[in-house]
Amino acid sequence: MKTRANIHLGDSRDILKQYPDGYFNLIITSPPYADARTKHYDSITPEEFPDYFLTFHKELYRVLADDGSFVINIKDKVVDGQRNRYVWKTIMALNDVGWLCIDDYIWHKPNAMPGYWPNRLRDEWEYCFHLTKNKKFCMYQEAVQKPIGNWADKRLSNLSGKSAARHNSENESGFGRDLNKWVDKDFVLPGNVVSVAVVGKNMGHPAVYPISLPDFFIKLxxxxxxxxxxxxxxSGSTAIAAIQLNRNCVIIDNKQEYIDVMKDRLKSLNCLFSEISVSDSSLKKVIINS
Ligand SMILES: C[S@@+](CC[C@H](N)C(=O)[O-])C[C@H]1O[C@@H](n2cnc3c(N)ncnc32)[C@H](O)[C@@H]1O
Known part of the structure; x- marks a missing residue:
């Protein structure tokens, strides 16, 4: 299958006007975090962040398919010794304008930097919020399922007593389990904590996320x-994951420096994508690997 990557230099609020309603099946991104990377790109204060992010809402909502998903990777910031909840406020603001907050995934970083903090422990996770336009949306759980594991051979081989049928919790919590459902099953759903190591290598961008992170959500x-x-x-990490998974992608950044980084990363893939169009006022097309 020939897939396509369109790289655009510009403000995504403007660039997206070129794309029709409902064009995208999945939007996955990590926006600039509040008051972070001030030397590298625009930085917004935590107080301003919800309103700033809402300026992207109209175009993002319009270009997403009715059964599509929007995944936002972001993290709250410590301000004056406390977690500032600008991220929660942003998600609630998105909810107020129509987005449904389906789930909060956690990106767990097994190799987070060690250190010492007097009032907290090592910071080793970030949010990945899953938003949609509707309650019914496309989800391909089988694409991320994992082997049930060795425990099943022993535990499910000879079900008897309370395990032989549905067993309701004895403390009347309303919960219960039916182990019979798992007999002869080879796979189970993974949890909503996605464990992926952070990128150690300098990729020419200060906030690169690992390809395995968008990879998980693109599959799902x-x-x-x-x-x-x-x-x-x-740096185009989403595009690399998308192309490797035979999806088309559109990636936008408003800094030329990062457009150059993503072009180099995509070229070095030397596979599957046929065309990159760099959209400025004159929509220049660069053919790569066609
Ligand atoms: C956190 S970084 C994304 C890093 C990316 N996930 C990766 O793996 O390399 C956020 C990016 O948003 C870009 N940006 C900021 N405002 C933008 C806007 N209005 N339109 C398009 N890109 C923007 C910044 O230049 C920055 O590269």
Whole structure:
């Protein structure tokens, strides 16, 4: 399958006007975090952040398919010794304008930097919020399922007593389990904590996320041939995951420096993508590997 990556230099709020309603099946991105990377790109204060992010809402909502998903990777900031909840406020503001907050995934970083903090422990996770336009949306759970594990051989081989049928919790909590459902099953769903190591190598961008992170969500919320968008694309990690999974992608960043980084990363893939169009006022097309 020939997939396509369109790289755009510009403000995603403007660039997206070129794309039709409902064009994207999945938007996955990591926007600039509040008051972070001030030397590298625009930085917004935590107080301003919800309103700033809402300026992207109209175009993002319009270009997402009705059964599509929007995944936002972001992290609250410590301000004056406390976690400032600008991220929660942003998600609630998005909820107020129509987005449904389906789930909060956690990106766990097994190799987070060690250190010492007098009032907290090592920071080793970030949010990945899953938003949609509707309660019914595309989700391909089988694409991320994992082997049930060795425990099943022993535990499920000879079910008897309380394990032989549905067993309701003895403290009347309303919960229960039916182990019979798992007999002869080879796979189970993974949890909503996604454990992926952070990128150690300098990729020419200060806030690169590992390819395995978008990879997980692209598998979960899209299928081959679908259109993926990253409106804050940075070094293009989303595009690499998308192309490797046979999806088309559109990646946008407003800094030329990062457009050059993503072009180099995509070229070095030397596979599957046929065309990059760099969109400025004159929509220049660069053909790579066609
Ligand atoms: C956190 S970084 C994304 C990093 C990316 N996930 C990666 O793996 O490289 C956010 C990016 O958003 C870009 N950006 C900020 N405002 C933007 C805007 N209005 N339109 C497009 N890109 C923007 C910044 O230049 C920065 O590269």
């Amino acid at each position: 919320f899209s299928k081959e041939g679908d259109n993926i968008l990253d409106p804050f694309a940075g």
